[in-house]
Amino acid sequence: MKRHLVLLASLFGALTLGASSAFASGEPHWVQTGTSYTDTLGGGQGLASRANGSLLHRGLADIPLDLRIKGWNHVGDPDIARGYTFDAYQGADTATSKMFAVTTPAGKRYDYVHRLNPGEKVNNSFATVSPDAQWLVSGEWGDQNRLQVFPAPLLNPSTPPKGGDLKEAWQITLDKPVRNIQGCDFVTDTRLVCASDDASGQLFPFSRPLLQVDLPHRLDGQPVTGSVKALFGLPQRSLCTDGTFEAEGVDYDVNSGTLRAEVIPPGACALATTVYAYRQVTD
Numbered sequence: 001m002k003r004h005l006v007l008l009a010s011l012f013g014a015l016t017l018g019a020s021s022a023f024a025s026g027e028p029h030w031v032q033t034g035t036s037y038t039d040t041l042g043g044g045q046g047l048a049s050r051a052n053g054s055l056l057h058r059g060l061a062d063i064p065l066d067l068r069i070k071g072w073n074h075v076g077d078p079d080i081a082r083g084y085t086f087d088a089y090q091g092a093d094t095a096t097s098k099m100f101a102v103t104t105p106a107g108k109r110y111d112y113v114h115r116l117n118p119g120e121k122v123n124n125s126f127a128t129v130s131p132d133a134q135w136l137v138s139g140e141w142g143d144q145n146r147l148q149v150f151p152a153p154l155l156n157p158s159t160p161p162k163g164g165d166l167k168e169a170w171q172i173t174l175d176k177p178v179r180n181i182q183g184c185d186f187v188t189d190t191r192l193v194c195a196s197d198d199a200s201g202q203l204f205p206f207s208r209p210l211l212q213v214d215l216p217h218r219l220d221g222q223p224v225t226g227s228v229k230a231l232f233g234l235p236q237r238s239l240c241t242d243g244t245f246e247a248e249g250v251d252y253d254v255n256s257g258t259l260r261a262e263v264i265p266p267g268a269c270a271l272a273t274t275v276y277a278y279r280q281v282t283d
Contacts, residue, residue, distance in 0.1 A: 027282070028280050028281070028282045029231075029280065029281065029282075029283075030210075030231060030232065030259060030278040030279070030280055030281075031278060031279060031280075031281050032235075032276055032277065032278050033258070033277050033278060033279045034276075034277040035274060035275070035276055035277070036274075036275045036277070037272045037273065037274060037275065038057050038059075038262075038272070038273050038275060039059070039271065039272060039273070040059060040264055040270055040271055040272060040273045041059045041060055041061040042057060042059045042061045042062065043057025043058065043059045043262075043273060044059045044060075044248055044262065044264050044273040045058045045059050045060065045074075045075055045076055045077060045248060045249060046058045046075075046076060046077025046078050046126060046182075046183050046248060046249025046250075046251075046262065047077070047078070047249050047251050047260060047262060047275065048077075048078045048079050048080045048085070048185075048251050049080065049251050049252075049253035049255075049256075049258075049260075050080055051080075051083065051255070053253065053255065053256060055251075055260075056078060056080060056085065058075050058076075058077070058078045058087065058249070059075075060074070060075065062075060063075050063089075064109075067089065067099075067101070067111075071091040071092060071095065072089040072090070072091055072099055073090075073091060073092065074089065074090045074091075074124075075087055075088065075089055076088035076089070076090070076124055076125045076126045076127065076182075076183070076249075077125065077126035077127070077128075077182060077183030077184075077195075077248065077249030077250065077251075078126075078127060078249075079126075079127050079128045079129050079185065079251075081129035081133045081152070081155065082133050082155065083104075083105035084102055084103065084104055084105065084154060084155060085102065085103040086100060086101075086102055086127040086128075086129055086136060086152075086153075087100065087101040087102075087103075087127060088100055088124040088125065088126055088127040088138055089101060089124060090122055090123055090124040091122070092122075093122060094122075095116075095122050096115060096116055096122075097113050097114060097115045097116055098113075098114050098116065098122060098123075098124040099111055099112065099113045099114070099124070100112045100114070100124075100127055100136065100138075100150070100153055100166060102153045102154050104154070110153065110154065110162055110163035111163045112153040112159065112160070112163055112164060112165070112166040113164070113165060113166060114150065114165075114166045114167065114168065115165070117168060120140065120148075121140035121141060121142065123139075123140045123141035123142075124138060124140075125138070125139050125140065125141060125181055125182055125183065126138060126139060126181070126182065126183040126184055126249065128183075128184050128185050128186055128192070129152050129155070129186075130152070130186060130189070130218070130219045131186055131188070131189050131218075131254075132189070132218065132219075133152055133155040133156075134151070134152055134155065134156045134219070135149055135150070135151065135152055135156070135169070135219045135221075136149070136150040136151065136152040136153065137149055137150075137172065137184060137186075137192070137219075138150065139181045139184065139194075140181075141180060141181075142179065142180065143177050143178075143179050144174070144177065144178055144179070144181065145173065145174050145176075145177050145178075146171045146172060146173055146174060147171065147172040147174065147181075147184070147192075147213070147226070148168055148171055148172075149168070149169050149170050149171060149172060149219065150166055150167070150168055150169055151166075151169055153166060169221060170221065170222065170223045171223060172213070172215070172223075172224055172225070172226045173223065173224070173225045173226070174213065174225070174226050174228050175225055175226065175227050175228060176203070176228040177203060178194070178196060178198075178203065178211060178228060179196060179197075179198035179200070179202075179203055180196055180197040180198045181194050181195070181196055181197075181211075182195045182196070182197050182246075182247050182248050182249060182250075183195045183248065183249035183250040183251075183261075183262075184213070184250065185250050185251050185252045186252065187252045187254075187259070189215075189218040189219075190214060190215040190216070190217060190218055191212065191213065191214050191215070192212070192213040192215075192226075193210060193211070193212055193213075193231070193250060193252060193259060194210070194211045194212075194213060194250065195208075195210055195211075195234065195247045195248065195249065195250040195261050195262075196208060196209050196210070196211055196247060197246055197247040197248075199244070199245075204230035205230065206230050206232060206233030207233050207236065208233055208234045208236065208245065208247040208263070209230040209231070209232065209233055209234070210230070210231045210232055210233075210234055210250070210261060211228055211229070211230055211231065212228070212229050212230075212231050213226040213227070213228050214226060214227045214229075215227075234247050234261055234263050234276065235263060235274075235276055236263065236265075237265075237274075238265035238266060238267075238269045238274075239269060240265055240266050240267035240268055240269035240270075241266065241267070242266060242267040242268075243266030243267040243270070244266050245263055245264065245265055245266055246263065246264040247261070247262070247263055248261075248262035248263065248264060248273065249261070249262045250262070257279055257280065258277055258278070258279060259277070259278040259279070259280070260275050260276065260277050260278070261275070261276050261278075262274065262275050262276075263276065
């Protein structure tokens with residue numbers, strides 16, 4: 001497939017195993033197990049694993065024409081839950097709403113529009129669905145101390161059955177601020193892993209960190225506080241040195257136990273997005 005540019009592996013560096021994070025002996029930690037590539041226009045915004053183990057990629061080239069005409073010019077990191085695909089859309093900086101598109105296993109798409117609350121940013125960086133398929137979690141750009149929670153369209157019976165308005169249900173308050181979250185995915189009922197495009201090292205001791213958010217209990221429709229910690233910095237390896245890297249989407253395949261995170265390299269190398277794969281081990 002054109003999105004899996006395996007031949008570029010020799011151009012972007014050899015596979016490096018292991019993640020750059022200190023850990024105590026016996027503590028579970030993520031170890032890098034592989035590297036693959038996808039074309040950035042067709043897959044650089046995010047990815048999600050299907051039940052059969054194949055990957056859905058999302059990029060700017062994937063935005064349907066009818067949605068572009070309506071002003072939805074950016075698609076974020078997607079998720080798949082029970083065969084339903086959830087996409088996060090945003091429009092211009094002046095937009096007063098954001099949108100989640102849900103595609104059924106039969107291929108029918110329904111659009112759910114959320115009108116921005118006072119102080120809410122227009123960004124719609126990602127969509128991830130809780131393991132019980134009842135709650136949709138999303139996030140904004142910049143410095144944030146929260147993640148937004150919505151009833152999962154179609155799968156939560158409180159939502160309209162054929163698209164329509166989608167109101168925010170409540171929030172996950174974070175015990176530490178985060179910056180430029182590009183994607184999150186549930187690893188368990190009470191744990192998310194999120195990719196941050198923050199290269200400053202000001203909030204966490206890594207550049208473009210992969211973050212872990214632990215919840216005191218599974219989402220249940222009530223406000224909750226999540227505990228944030230940095231796991232490791234996402235790799236930034238490329239032959240191109242002119243420009244900056246960009247961390248993008250993240251996905252956890254519950255069936256295989258594989259965690260994947262995307263990084264777009266700088267300059268001319270940005271044509272292909274690198275997908276790093278990890279597996280959790282205990283030494």
